[in-house]
Amino acid sequence: MFEDNFKQRVLQVLNSVPYGKVTTYGNIAKLAGSPRAARQVGAILKGLPSDTLLPWHRVVNREGKIALMGEAYKTQYQRLIDEGVVFNQMSGHIDLKLFGWMMDGV
DNA sequence: TTACTGACTCGGA
DNA sequence: ATCCGAGCCAGTA
Numbered sequence: 001m002f003e004d005n006f007k008q009r010v011l012q013v014l015n016s017v018p019y020g021k022v023t024t025y026g027n028i029a030k031l032a033g034s035p036r037a038a039r040q041v042g043a044i045l046k047g048l049p050s051d052t053l054l055p056w057h058r059v060v061n062r063e064g065k066i067a068l069m070g071e072a073y074k075t076q077y078q079r080l081i082d083e084g085v086v087f088n089q090m091s092g093h094i095d096l097k098l099f100g101w102m103m104d105g106v
Numbered sequence: 107t108t109a110c111t112g113a114c115t116c117g118g119a
Numbered sequence: 120a121t122c123c124g125a126g127c128c129a130g131t132a
Contacts, residue, residue: 005129006128006129007129007130024114024115025113025114025115026114026115029114029128034127034128034129035127036114036115036126036127036128037114037127037128037129038114038115038127038128039111039112039113039114039115039127039128039129040112040114040127040128040129040130041113041114042112042113042114043111043112043113043129043130044113044129044130045113046112046113047130056113059113060113061113061114061115062114062115062116066113067113067114068113069113072113076113
């Protein structure tokens with residue numbers, strides 16, 4: 001009945017992350033009802049089709065850094081830049097105080 | 107059914 | 120700040 005799959009709820013939360021903002025794997029897991037299932041969020045994003053309309057690039061780790069490597073990193077980085085998200089050039093992290101969406105510290 | 111995996115997170119050194 | 124070890128839990132085999 002009303003107990004949707006964890007995956008479906010994660011996708012729903014992800015779809016509500018606003019343009020120009022970012023959130024963390026752990027935060028999405030919490031909003032989806034499983035605070036400790038951050039790793040599953042990553043696994044779900046990994047399985048998304050390349051042509052998905054979901055804003056998967058707005059998800060970073062708790063340090064405000066992109067969890068991907070190589071080409072995928074560049075893709076996510078560029079898409080965030082296009083949305084106006086600012087990266088600290090020295091450390092490569094995003095200031096979650098400014099760009100974080102529904103984060104605890106805010 | 108059990109065992110292993112990992113786009114994560116946290117606490118301690 | 121960095122590094123390391125352990126916990127977590129939904130998929131997958």
